[in-house]
Each structure stands twice: as C-alpha cells, then as structure tokens.
Amino acid sequence: MTNPILSMNQATIKYADLRQTLDTLTAAGYQSVGLWREPVEAVGVKEAVKMVADSGLRVSTMCRGGFFTMPEGDDRRASIDDNRKLIEETAAFGCKVLVLVVGGLPAGSKDLIGARARISDALAELESDALAAGVTLAIEPLHPMYCTDRACVSTLGQALDIAAPFDPKAVGVTVDTFHIFWDPQVLDSIARAGREGRIATYQVCDYRTPFEKDVLLSRHYMGEGVIDFKSLTEAVAATGWRGDIECEIFNQAVWDTPFDQVAARVSDAFDKEVAPYWPVQA
Amino acid sequence: MTNPILSMNQATIKYADLRQTLDTLTAAGYQSVGLWREPVEAVGVKEAVKMVADSGLRVSTMCRGGFFTMPEGDDRRASIDDNRKLIEETAAFGCKVLVLVVGGLPAGSKDLIGARARISDALAELESDALAAGVTLAIEPLHPMYCTDRACVSTLGQALDIAAPFDPKAVGVTVDTFHIFWDPQVLDSIARAGREGRIATYQVCDYRTPFEKDVLLSRHYMGEGVIDFKSLTEAVAATGWRGDIECEIFNQAVWDTPFDQVAARVSDAFDKEVAPYWPVQA
Numbered sequence: 001m002t003n004p005i006l007s008m009n010q011a012t013i014k015y016a017d018l019r020q021t022l023d024t025l026t027a028a029g030y031q032s033v034g035l036w037r038e039p040v041e042a043v044g045v046k047e048a049v050k051m052v053a054d055s056g057l058r059v060s061t062m063c064r065g066g067f068f069t070m071p072e073g074d075d076r077r078a079s080i081d082d083n084r085k086l087i088e089e090t091a092a093f094g095c096k097v098l099v100l101v102v103g104g105l106p107a108g109s110k111d112l113i114g115a116r117a118r119i120s121d122a123l124a125e126l127e128s129d130a131l132a133a134g135v136t137l138a139i140e141p142l143h144p145m146y147c148t149d150r151a152c153v154s155t156l157g158q159a160l161d162i163a164a165p166f167d168p169k170a171v172g173v174t175v176d177t178f179h180i181f182w183d184p185q186v187l188d189s190i191a192r193a194g195r196e197g198r199i200a201t202y203q204v205c206d207y208r209t210p211f212e213k214d215v216l217l218s219r220h221y222m223g224e225g226v227i228d229f230k231s232l233t234e235a236v237a238a239t240g241w242r243g244d245i246e247c248e249i250f251n252q253a254v255w256d257t258p259f260d261q262v263a264a265r266v267s268d269a270f271d272k273e274v275a276p277y278w279p280v281q282a
Numbered sequence: 283m284t285n286p287i288l289s290m291n292q293a294t295i296k297y298a299d300l301r302q303t304l305d306t307l308t309a310a311g312y313q314s315v316g317l318w319r320e321p322v323e324a325v326g327v328k329e330a331v332k333m334v335a336d337s338g339l340r341v342s343t344m345c346r347g348g349f350f351t352m353p354e355g356d357d358r359r360a361s362i363d364d365n366r367k368l369i370e371e372t373a374a375f376g377c378k379v380l381v382l383v384v385g386g387l388p389a390g391s392k393d394l395i396g397a398r399a400r401i402s403d404a405l406a407e408l409e410s411d412a413l414a415a416g417v418t419l420a421i422e423p424l425h426p427m428y429c430t431d432r433a434c435v436s437t438l439g440q441a442l443d444i445a446a447p448f449d450p451k452a453v454g455v456t457v458d459t460f461h462i463f464w465d466p467q468v469l470d471s472i473a474r475a476g477r478e479g480r481i482a483t484y485q486v487c488d489y490r491t492p493f494e495k496d497v498l499l500s501r502h503y504m505g506e507g508v509i510d511f512k513s514l515t516e517a518v519a520a521t522g523w524r525g526d527i528e529c530e531i532f533n534q535a536v537w538d539t540p541f542d543q544v545a546a547r548v549s550d551a552f553d554k555e556v557a558p559y560w561p562v563q564a
C-alpha cells in the first residue's frame with residue numbers, strides 16, 4: 001500500500017501529461033501529487049483544477065516560481081508578474097506551497113551578493129500576494145553546484161536568513177535531501193527551520209557520484225545513493241512539521257521507465273528509506 | 283614579467299615531469315611552485331630537493347596529504363603513516379604547507395558525521411609531527427559536489443571549526459577560490475581564518491558551467507568563469523596574510539597545451555584578475 005503521506009512530484013515522470021500523471025498516481029494508490037506548471041498550463045488551469053479535484057489527490061506543492069535575480073527592467077517585471085500568476089495558480093488547486101528556484105547569476109555578472117539581494121527585493125514585492133492567496137513561497141536552497149546558473153541560495157541556513165524578514169505564512173523553505181545533505185550544519189538548520197515555522201515542504205531523493213552526464217539529472221531513488229535518510233527525516237519529524245513528503249527525481253533512466261513502474265518504485269523506496277523514520281499518524 | 287608572488291601548482295601542467303616543471307617555470311620568470319608528490323617521488327625526494335634548490339624556486343605548497351576518513355584498521359594506519367612521510371617530504375623542500383584533501387565517505391558508508399570526526403582524530407595524531415617538522419597541515423574545503431567521494435569538508439567555516447582545537451602552526455586551511463566562492467559566508471570565513479591565523483595558502487582558478495565531462499577537471503584560467511576575484515582577493519589581503527598565491531587548474535584542455543603557453547597564460551590571468559587587488563609589496 002502506498003503510504004498516505006507520500007506525494008510524487010510530477011517531474012519524476014516528466015513525460016506524462018497531467019491526465020497520465022493523475023491516472024498513474026491514483027492507480028498506484030497515491031493520495032498526493034506535486035504539480036509542475038507546464039503540464040498544468042498545457043490543459044489550462046481551470047480544466048487542470050477540475051481534473052485534480054476529480055482525482056481526489058491533494059496537491060503538495062506547485063513547481064516552480066522564482067528566477068528573479070536579474071536587475072530591474074522588463075525581464076524582472078515579467079518575472080515578478082509571472083510569479084504573481086503562479087501564486088494564483090497554486091491557490092487555485094488548494095495548494096499552499098509554491099516552490100521557488102530563485103535563479104543564478106544574471107548573464108555576464110559575477111555579483112552573487114547583488115543577485116541575492118534581489119531575491120529579497122522580489123520577496124518583498126510578492127509577500128502580500130502570497131498572504132492574500134494563502135500560499136507560502138518556499139525558497140529552495142539548491143546544491144552549490146547549481147549556484148551560479150540556477151539558484152544562488154545554497155544552504156538551508158541562507159534560505160532561512162533570506163526568509164527571516166517575512167511572514168512565515170508568506171515565505172518558507174523547501175527542505176530537499178539532495179540539495180542539503182552535504183551541509184555540515186544541516187541538522188541544526190532543519191531544527192531552526194522548524195522553530196521558525198518555515199518548513200513548507202520536505203522532498204526526498206538520493207545523491208551519488210559519479211554524476212550523470214547532465215548534473216541536473218543526477219537525482220536517484222532513495223536508497224540508491226549515499227544520503228542518510230534516517231538522520232534527515234528524523235530531524236524534520238522532530239520539528240513537529242507534518243505534511244506530505246514529496247519524492248522528486250530528475251533522471252533520464254527514470255524518465256524512460258514506464259510510469260506505473262516508477263510510481264511503484266518510488267513507493268517501495270519511500271517505505272524502506274524514509275517511512276521508518278517518520279511518526280505514524282494516528 | 284611574472285609576478286614574484288605568483289606560484290604555479292604543478293598539476294596545472296600535469297604531464298610535465300619535475301625537470302620540465304622547473305624549467306618551464308624558471309624560463310617564464312616564476313619564483314615559486316606548488317609541488318605534487320608523484321612527480322617528486324618519481325625522481326626521488328633527495329634528488330628532487332636538489333633540483334628545486336638549484337632552480338631557485340620557492341615551494342609554496344606540497345600536494346597532497348589527507349584521505350583519512352576511513353575507520354580504524356590497516357588502511358587507516360597506512361594513511362596516517364603516509365601522511366607522516368608526506369610531512370617529512372614537505373619539510374625537506376623547506377616548504378611549510380602540506381595541503382590536505384581529507385577524503386569522502388568510506389565505501390558503503392552514509393555517515394558524514396562519523397567521517398568528519400575521523401578527520402579530527404587523524405589531525406590529533408599528526409599534530410606533533412607537523413609541529414616538529416615546521417609544516418602546517420592545510421585542510422582544504424572542497425566544493426560540495428566533491429563532498430562524498432573526495433572531501434567531506436565543504437566550507438571554510440567547517441574547516442576552521444575542525445582546525446580550532448589544534449595549534450595554528452600545525453593545522454590551517456587552504457583558501458581556494460573555486461571551492462568556496464559560492465558560500466554565502468565566504469567573506470566572513472576568510473576574515474575569521476585570518477583572525478585565527480589559519481590561512482596557509484591562497485589558491486586561485488575560475489569556475490564556470492556547464493561543467494566539463496569530468497567535474498574534477500572543471501577548473502579554468504582566472505577570468506574565464508564567474509568568480510569575482512576582486513572580493514575574494516581583497517578579503518584575503520585584508521587579513522594581513524602574505525604569501526605566494528598559487529594557481530591550480532585541472533582541465534584537460536589546459537593539460538593538452540604546451541607547458542610554456544600555460545605558464546604565460548597563468549601569469550597573464552593573474553596580472554589581470556588577481557594582482558590588481560593585492561597590495562604591492564615594498
């Protein structure tokens with residue numbers, strides 16, 4: 001039986017459209033899904049909301065907003081507007097978490113400090129929208145190998161520092177094992193995230209080397225790499241945070257596997273590597 | 283003219299033997315070299331010491347000791363003994379810095395915390411040898427993408443925490459731009475390293491994405507990537523640390539370039555990207 005708190009992020013079966021995603025997950029006994037905007041917008045948000053409602057699945061997160069490290073100008077305005085639109089789309093599903101991949105260095109820039117300051121500026125612009133919609137913007141620290149081209153927020157502690165000035169209902173953090181397990185301060189940072197009420201989502205997948213040819217696609221099923229899910233999962237559980245735990249894997253071999261097999265495999269890996277360390281809910 | 287404080291790490295011209303390395307650098311007007319043990323041991327330490335003395339070059343660092351994260355047993359004893367031998371070899375050149383790549387997870391292990399504890403254990407064993415030889419063991423934090431298979435010390439702050447219980451003459455840190463530029467705390471950590479007297483060597487090269495096929499070989503000439511050498515170099519200079527600044531590049535295309543061209547190119551890149559931010563010595 002698929003664990004009721006396990007959510008599968010849609011990107012784990014990237015080539016499935018929304019219909020196939022929902023059918024795969026409901027057939028496999030999932031109760032929760034993490035959605036991506038592209039397959040949602042491919043059918044239209046209104047229709048997608050109806051499809052998801054009919055499926056009975058909860059929506060654990062919407063992926064993904066962010067990409068607002070560029071300087072002021074048309075591109076930045078377009079990004080802020082796009083994030084506002086995404087906040088609305090997230091809320092339309094009754095989903096409370098919009099994951100943010102904040103962006104790396106703008107083209108030609110070497111100024112990480114400036115890029116990071118512009119993240120704070122963007123959050124200040126978006127905070128009231130997030131509060132009005134009941135959506136938490138979940139800053140995702142990405143592994144430092146993605147710092148310059150994808151997300152110049154690299155540690156959970158840094159994400160919490162950036163989130164600190166904002167209402168925890170509006171700005172939280174994404175706790176993703178792949179991105180943060182290496183951090184010598186990870187357990188303390190998870191505890192801090194809990195204390196500060198900032199955990200918006202807990203995402204799991206594994207890490208191993210050598211990397212796949214594309215380092216972005218180097219995420220693996222839990223148990224196939226070197227991450228100690230016990231310590232991380234227990235740390236999240238100890239904060240008191242309770243929510244659907246999402247498995248998100250970007251990996252060409254996984255993408256090339258039939259969807260139902262992936263759904264079953266994720267469930268098995270979760271049961272073996274994560275569930276034993278999570279309190280059973282009454 | 284090649285800057286008198288510029289040292290070229292021998293691995294930048296990996297296919298050069300010791301003779302060729304020394305000839306290349308002296309012909310290019312360098313005054314300092316970072317040595318690797320393999321080419322040194324290929325000619326024998328005694329002969330190598332004579333060759334380097336005859337060249338007139340200073341030896342900025344010896345690379346590299348470490349790799350002692352494994353649990354107690356024969357392999358660990360062999361590693362500790364090997365590090366003792368390396369401390370002696372380093373001292374034989376009148377060199378005061380042995381760079382440490384500490385090691386990743388032992389095979390089959392997922393216990394980063396345990397691996398890190400064994401680094402401290404190893405340093406405790408080696409401290410007196412280092413002091414006796416007048417050699418500083420320079421813990422090198424490596425970029426987190428190498429955390430599990432090469433060095434589970436990933437930030438300068440973490441390296442300083444590990445170094446803290448030991449005499450700064452015995453245990454210091456390597457400040458390498460490639461590995462630490464992404465760290466949101468990097469400038470504070472460099473200042474702390476200076477305050478605590480832990481800077482043993484400052485190494486420069488650039489970083490860019492996408493990575494080379496082998497992520498280990500993704501180091502570039504200064505100016506060819508996204509690292510802001512101004513802020514990092516000024517931060518190191520502000521600590522008051524003065525020493526030879528070493529350029530270390532692992533990159534197949536660089537290795538395939540004639541040695542003299544590499545030496546000239548490194549010198550040019552240093553003059554343009556690093557030297558302007560370093561105090562001119564009287």
